[in-house]
Amino acid sequence: MENPYLPYPVRIDNITVETEDRNLKTFKFVFLNPEHEGRFKYTPGQFAELSIAGKGEIPIGIASAPTEKGFVCFTVNKVGLVSSHLHNMKVGDIMGIRGPLGNWYPWDQMEGKNVVIIGGGFAFTTLRSSIIYMLHPENRPKFKEITVVYGARGPGMLLYKDELAQWEQRKDINMHITVDSTNDSTWKYNVGFVPAITEKKITSAENAIAIVCGPPIMIKFTQPVLEKLGFPPERIILSLEMRMKCGIGICGRCNIGDKYVCKDGPVFSLAQLKTMPPEY
């Protein structure tokens, strides 16, 4: 019988320190058995359990895109037992990945629409996956305008700085990078909180769908801005976090009402969330 709890063995192929506080690192994994890469078929928005023998598992959003072949990437914040251990591991070390898990951003619904991506802090990981996926030449024609508002506390706290700079140069994506504040006189992008920059830069909700990922405080203040712009709750998409174990809707801890964030989520529309108990 297939065992949904059994992780695929992987090797750490590369580690990138993303932020100046060194609390966020991106881990690039290669499957030990190439056949497993084929079985790990994911869609942007999904997550996986990173599994370390002797320590446990943590649910982390997939930061790479399905258009990037030969590896998968996860950006991990150092917060607990497993993530702290992972931060101490090195290239070549063996661990496991279990997934892909959960649902994904509503790609069917997003086709033919303007896509507004709003991210804050280190919740930009599955948004990176989404941007890479949409910018792929095969996929780009499926979407109209792509607009990104991405903010962090300061310039050193932004993820994927090199890619952000590349996207800034492109004509097929509108980037609005911002920081809460900075003393850096060479900073050439926006200064201000994500909700304020959203209000300034996003002008229309027409034929648009918004994906919002960030800390609760950012989501709380961005939501009214989007509603004021005319985004109905069905077209505001959020990705939630929750303590998880099994990742497949069986162990019982990540529920919000009768939905499991691990299996029925992590992606929910604001319209869905409004029908669910506010317990997240």
Next chain:
Amino acid sequence: MTTMLFSKDEWGQGLLAVGKSIKVFVPVKEGDFTAFQLLAEETVPDWAYQNTRMSPKSIVYPQSEGMFKYSLEEGDPEANIVKEAPKDYTLQAVVGIRPCDAHAFQIVKRNFDNEEFRDPWWVQRYEATTFVGLGCNEPCATCFCTSVGGGPFGKNGLDVILHDVGSRFLAEGLTAKGEDFLAGLTGGQAAGEKELGEAKDLEGWAGEKITAGISTDQLKNKVVTQLFNAPFWEDVAFSCINCGTCTYLCPTCWCFDIQDEVFGKKGDRIRNWDSCMMPLFTLHGSGHNPRDKKTQRVRQRFMHKLKYYVDKYGNGIQCSGCGRCVRFCPVNIDIRQVAELMNNY
């Protein structure tokens, strides 16, 4: 389907013989309580018990169970790669299980064996198990199986049902698995009209003895967010000490935790029953906890059993009416009263 009559001696001998080829669990007195134990030569089954203190869920779903094993030995080419822990799925029978507890396995099955995912350990152990039920001649004062789709002689989830008719058991095969079990027993004789009549009478008397009930008819029509925000949760939770007894004793509570344990250079990934009564259950790595207050956790337990499960599966509540949580709650929280509050809200 076969209906056979066994003297209790004969029944005991038959089980011992069967117990040589499969694992047979029977109710046995342990101090002031009764528990299911693996039948051995010296075992004295307690066929007059009302119900076990712990539910028999552990027979299919152990309180602690190894999932994977691994080596952390440097230089071991297989180091850090988790491997499935060896499992024993020997055929087994739980004999004397009460109908409410057999019903509970059916409630739980929807979680462990669904269209998307099948929990390999639960499913394989469940499939290896024959459920031989013992109808309740003397239900407890806290029993309310009749108002949740069961009854003292309910057959849901059973392969065989026994009627205790004085010095003898009337055994009725209900499934092919149950027929096989009965066919493997020594002794027994065909039941006559008289015994069948006695059994029918027993069912009637037992049903009348259950006077407690639970109201659930309106639950599916309630708006979940309104129930969630109902004013009575603080009162319901007021006396709760978050001990988790209700969840551990409950035959329909299935939540588990996954932990790694390492001894020297060998490790195990194990799963343990967990409880929504514990604050760690939902604590995020960041420190955020969506259910950090007692009232939130108590509400979660009742909302899960009486509303979320109802909405998710459209198949009744997540409760088989065994009454253990009512009997053993140290502060007398009573699910029947909470259901009443929710149903009438």
